[in-house]
Amino acid sequence: MHVNLFDPYQSGQSIIHRMDPRAKLVVTILFILSNAFLPDGAWLAFLFSWGMVLFAGGLAGLGPFYPLKRSFIALPFFLAGISAIFAVPGRAIGFLDMGPWRLVATDTGILRFASIVARSWISVQMAILLTATTQFPDIVHALRHLKVPQILVSIIVFMYRYLFVLIDEAVRLLRARQARSAQSTSGTGGGSIRWRARVTGNLAGQLFLRSYERSERVYAAMLSRGYQGQLLTLNPHEWHLKDWLLSCLAILLLFLFQWIARI
Numbered sequence: 001m002h003v004n005l006f007d008p009y010q011s012g013q014s015i016i017h018r019m020d021p022r023a024k025l026v027v028t029i030l031f032i033l034s035n036a037f038l039p040d041g042a043w044l045a046f047l048f049s050w051g052m053v054l055f056a057g058g059l060a061g062l063g064p065f066y067p068l069k070r071s072f073i074a075l076p077f078f079l080a081g082i083s084a085i086f087a088v089p090g091r092a093i094g095f096l097d098m099g100p101w102r103l104v105a106t107d108t109g110i111l112r113f114a115s116i117v118a119r120s121w122i123s124v125q126m127a128i129l130l131t132a133t134t135q136f137p138d139i140v141h142a143l144r145h146l147k148v149p150q151i152l153v154s155i156i157v158f159m160y161r162y163l164f165v166l167i168d169e170a171v172r173l174l175r176a177r178q179a180r181s182a183q184s185t186s187g188t189g190g191g192s193i194r195w196r197a198r199v200t201g202n203l204a205g206q207l208f209l210r211s212y213e214r215s216e217r218v219y220a221a222m223l224s225r226g227y228q229g230q231l232l233t234l235n236p237h238e239w240h241l242k243d244w245l246l247s248c249l250a251i252l253l254l255f256l257f258q259w260i261a262r263i
Contacts, residue, residue, distance in 0.1 A: 008070075008131045015242070016060035016129075021138035022145050023243040027250045028130045032123040034254040040115040042261035046122060049257055052250075053125045060133050067125035067132070074124045081116040085109040136160060141237060162218070169210055173203050 011017075016024070031049070038045050054064040090108025131139070143153050177199055 008128070009135050010060075010062055010066075010132045012061045012133070014059060014061040014133070015246075016056060016133045018242075019133075019246060020237055020239050020243045021134050021142040022237065023239070023247045024130055024134055025139065025142040025146065027247055028126050030251060030254055031126050034257060035119045035123050037258065038115075038119065038261050041111050042115075043118075045257045045261035046115075046118045048253075048260065050122050050125070052253060052257075053122060053129060056126075056129055060129065062129075062132060067128045070128045070132075071121060071125045074120070078117045078120050081113055081120075084112040084116065088112050138237075145237065158215075162215075165214070166207075166211060169214075170203075170207055173206060177203065 031052070035046075035049055038049075053067055057066050058064045060066075085105050086103040086109060088106055088109035090106030092104045093107050093110070094105040134142075140153060140157055143156070144150070
């Protein structure tokens, strides 16, 4: 498995690609915070925020709906907020019986849940756009310039860099298990459920031990090659006038969205 499988970066020479990664990261963080502070039911402001994402995707040369298509993978996680339908006080509009319990769905709860989904979906699309137009080493350098703790940056770097190695190791362990659990042509065999559960636990332990041992070897190899806790990049990071202009324009739009949501 190659590391590029996990790299969402789309090469290009658009104005968004050429922006300083610090500017893009700051705008993305402010955009997500702006969505978080929008009041429930501010549908016009949500629409304008989504329009900003679509416009930025068009400027990046990815097409306006590129972030939208990639964001569907995050939809199952939005169900974490479904409890708001029954937890927020309001006018009862329905019931859900679960044995001895009766859950009451309220209009305010549904509004809260729909707003959570809108905020999260739009924010995910902006994050997808950031990773699609910015190389990972540049994002790491932007985090360092923004004074994110070095230990946190290093954790992010190594998690991203060696994720494909960890998956390769897991695939080899699963292949070994399959080779040792014969199955007849009729579909029977292959071990009982209890045996499979025990083997799965052993696989998880083996994966942890192998990962720990490999991390020690990798770290020793990096130290012998002069690693000092920093990930270097060949791309120069310089703020230009266009970076200031685009960043200020984006921030002004975010303030405008907040004002629209409250009038």
